[in-house]
Amino acid sequence: MTQNHKCPAITISQGDSRSGFMMRRVEQIPEIRVTAYEMEHERTGARVLHLHCDDRENLYAIAFRTPPPDSTGLPHILEHSVLAGSERYPLKDAFNELLKGTLQTFLNAFTYPDKTIYPVASQVRVDYFNLARVYTDLVLRPRLLPQTFAQEGHHLDLADPKDPGSDLIVSGIVYNEMKGAYSSPDSLMYKALQENLYPDTPYACDSGGSPEAIPSLTYEQFKAFHRAYYSPSNAYWFLYGDIPTADHLIFLEEILAGFERVQVDSGIPSQPRWDVPSAVRGYYPVAKAESMQKKTTVNVGWMLSENTDHDTALLLQITAGALVGSAAGPLRKALIDSGLGEDLSPVTGLERDLKQIAFAVGLRGTEPQKAQQIEKLILDTLRRVAGDGFDRELIEGTLHQVEFQGKEIQRGTFPYGITLMGRVFHTWLYGGDPLAGLNFPRLIEAVRRRWAEHPALFEDVVRKWFLVNPHRLLSVMEPSPGYLDEQEASFRNRMSGIKATLPADAIEKIRRDAEALKSFQAQADGPETLACLPRLNVRDLERTVETIPTERMSIGGVTALTHELFTNGIAYLDMAFDISDIPEDLQPCLPLLGKFMTNMGAAGLDYEQMAKRIALKTGGFGSSLSAGLFADREAQTDHKAITGFSEEKHWQKMIFRVSALYRHIGDAVDILADVLTAGDLSDETRMRDLLAEKKNRLHAAVIPSGHLFAKRSAGASLSVAAFRDEQWSGKTQLELLTNLMHAFGDRKEAFRDKLIRLKDLIFRRERLTLNLTADTEGLAMLVRAAQALLARLPMGGPAGPLSVPELKPRDTGVAIPAQVCYVAKVMKAPTYTDPLAASLWVLSRQLSSGYLYKHIRVQGGAYGGMCQYDPMNGLFAFLSYRDPHLLTTLDVYRRAVDIVTREKISVEDLEKAVVGAIGTLDRPMDPAGRGLTALIRTFAGLTDADRQTFRDGVLNVTADQLQETAVRYFEPAAASVVAVYAAEERLTRANEVLPAKLTIERLS
């Protein structure tokens, strides 16, 4: 990103016709340094929006309006299937081939309730157009083979293909993906609100597909849906980045050749407004042994304005932010303080990805009989706010947050272009102005003016859209221990019903079809088919590592790293405290210390006052924990160095981060100083509320990221860094939180004493490293602010000797209420500077997109199967996600190792694996991420020279080296540990055959 604050020059004028496109509108938005072009393809009517800017991570996205006619998952199964292959690219799985051998920085597809989007991004121009060309062809001209439909959607099979008497089962990737989604309380809760607030629209259906309805979808319906909606006339192209508009138009004209304008009826009807509120009750699965107490969630939802009315939408966004966006929000506070539930419902907030906006709020951790009381409390609070008025500071804080988010360059897991695309579709998809939501500073200015003229602006919003709006739904979501059994039983009944009506030859046909599908899946694409994909060569790749500007200085005797980067007027300060010597009994308390410090009172202010200060003066304030191994320069190529590891050295830090607009740097750093030096842990009620929130969030994360929990459980016994990760964010942490929650009354004093001890021990100068990220102007301001902060921080307290826990390797099974499994097998692995590291990096890519993808996803029907090599923590992991299998998957892992140690990789596959591996190394980062990454590399002792050696190793790796590495790494049978998260019955059954039994534990 260069330091260009201005928009690119206008290259095509409004009203001009170019390459078959009519330029409808050109507008510059200096605040985000964008020149926007809105165009229409004259022949087909395709709509195109290009946000031209100086970001070299270009984004290409095609979207279609795809309202679902039912809950068979049509849009979702199609989203998966078009990416399988087209006439021009007749591959079995073109998507996976693109993932493997390109420099894509983002390649995915999303099914929304009313649209399907196919985005690709790359920082390399040739790669970008290669990807765009293939993606467009796949989407517009897919083959949609019956085999693809069967694999991605659903097909019947026999539970035991050798036994015609065995049960009929349904298999399919989307089918299993949705089984996972239907095990997650958060997804079910969101679904209940959406489907019941908009009962007379396509939103009443599940575009993702309900596991019950998916098997009734036919191949003909599937083909017809593509014919109806996937045409340029129903498409929206969103383009973003530094490639000139004219180049895009030449490209688009070429790929649109042969398409004509067609009539597409994809309009989303508005939901008629209700005259009276409504209510609904739903259930979600919990484990049979789990207590039913405080497991209900109560939500109240409203249907609000049309999304295209952007002015109202913005007022609603600010009002919602003021009501529930911070701990000082009156609605959030009233609900938490009431004690009617444990914490705010996870669906709380504004939903803008629908034609008419929705708002929901509620309580989690309550009882069904409290629903009316909760609804009344919500309405009474809104009435009070409308009557007494909002606290002005709350509105100011929310306006500041919106302004900050509009300004900050964010590139987390998604490219920045994706963030902007999301805002554009809120209006564009429904016929509104696509640019309405992009110019935040101007929009906020307009709101401020309106507010000055009309001081009751936000109170009126509360009245109109919440109090006198009868389109309101009370939704109660209760736990059901029988949920999974009932579903299993009804499924089995249905299947045996079907089977009973089928003659023997029909059953034989099912068996033969399933067998034919498996052999179809097993055949690899031929070399000439694979060659049709445009591809990058290793020689085209950048040889040199990208570095992050880093200067080392001393501020008041404390080491400080500074990173001079263009941050669009935002400064980032990290304070990293060494915690590697914290005694074992205190280590598990560190995550709560971070949570409490950043969310409670300080310096004479209570938590509510602090929350307002944080919203007004910072763009974000939080803490995190980080641990890793040191880059080990003494590592030997001898395999004993990999399996030995007894003398492993690690680092651990607690990092506080604050971000602020330049004009607020002093105030933001003051907040941080107040928290660290005068943090107040005396408010017991607040402490209990935060504890409940943390516990519930971690608990709700288990099912959606079961593979990561399984990886943590297994990795914890292999390296200290991984042990800490599990202890701080895995099952162990969840247990601690649950136990503490149950006995809070008895244990709070002792617990608070521990936290005070920790505070005293940690927040001292000698433990500190500072990390500053901004441009020259911002850095100078940050240094001054940091000096003031250090003057307040107590001296003393350098870290003592390392605290090292005892590691006990053991295979575990964790019982969870889910219809699918998450299977992890984790091994110790060398760190970055080991000579084997580069080859292992390439091997993990090759296995993930090759053998594991094919056997766990394509043939196994799981949503995902992969391996991850983590050189920071010294681990190599095999993982599966939303997996119908358990034992089979463990077999696949074993065979994967056999294959890579025995078979040499082909020249073509090696080339692709290297390109893909470089792609993962070159993921772009936002300014904040770059500053933090440089800090972590410093802690790990990883220099740019080490990174260059590693990159050279990846670029130069040969087929022989890969195989040799596989042999040296895998054959000595490096200590491996298995962890499986699955339903208890599955675990017990697995133990009947597993030679090494899983120790079965329950999730608390």
Ligand SMILES: [Zn+2]
């Ligand atoms: Zn999917």
